[in-house]
Amino acid sequence: xxxxxxxxxxxxxxxxxxxxxxNSDRATQAAPxxxxxxxxxxxxxxxxPALAQLHGRVNALDAGGAKALDAQLRALRGHxxxxxxxxxxxxxxxxxxxxxxxxxxxxxxxxxxxxxxxxDNRDNARxxxxxxxxxxxxxxxxxxxxxxRYGLAGLPATAFYDARGKLVLVHQGxxxxxxxxxxxxxxxxxx
Numbered sequence: 001x002x003x004x005x006x007x008x009x010x011x012x013x014x015x016x017x018x019x020x021x022x023n024s025d026r027a028t029q030a031a032p033x034x035x036x037x038x039x040x041x042x043x044x045x046x047x048x049p050a051l052a053q054l055h056g057r058v059n060a061l062d063a064g065g066a067k068a069l070d071a072q073l074r075a076l077r078g079h080x081x082x083x084x085x086x087x088x089x090x091x092x093x094x095x096x097x098x099x100x101x102x103x104x105x106x107x108x109x110x111x112x113x114x115x116x117x118x119x120d121n122r123d124n125a126r127x128x129x130x131x132x133x134x135x136x137x138x139x140x141x142x143x144x145x146x147x148x149r150y151g152l153a154g155l156p157a158t159a160f161y162d163a164r165g166k167l168v169l170v171h172q173g174x175x176x177x178x179x180x181x182x183x184x185x186x187x188x189x190x191x
Contacts, residue, residue, distance in 0.1 A: 080189035092174035160188035
């Protein structure tokens with residue numbers, strides 16, 4: 001019995017160590033500084049009307065949940081879409097938001113970006129978006145209906161849609177770096 005408990009404890013320690021090692025690149029990396037509201041609000045040169053209009057709603061927090069997201073996705077058909085599911089109480093969400101800021105500013109003339117604020121308090125979400133302004137609107141999903149639709153085990157998560165409006169991938173968990181996010185945008189949204 002004692003031997004089995006000891007073996008179980010060693011196994012648990014190895015599993016925890018493995019998981020921590022897999023996440024260590026994010027843990028050792030300092031969180032990037034967010035862009036300012038002025039930086040994320042600059043017009044996107046050469047953006048088609050639908051993407052320019054979306055970018056014109058910088059930092060908006062809209063009600064409507066799944067119905068609002070579905071309507072927005074329909075309006076963006078013909079353009080690849082990246083949907084970041086986040087919450088103000090989620091540390092990994094806050095960590096990766098500057099990656100999304102930068103990618104939306106760099107690629108917003110070719111790729112639509114949307115946020116989904118999931119299971120959050122509106123005031124807390126607004127405070128976070130004041131500190132880390134998003135160059136795209138977010139849709140409130142206070143009851144986390146979209147988390148269920150995407151089969152999420154937790155936050156953050158990112159959904160990639162191709163230009164036909166087909167869901168291509170749901171990335172569970174945070175991105176360790178902006179380069180990893182850029183790689184998945186190229187592969188799944190633009191690929």
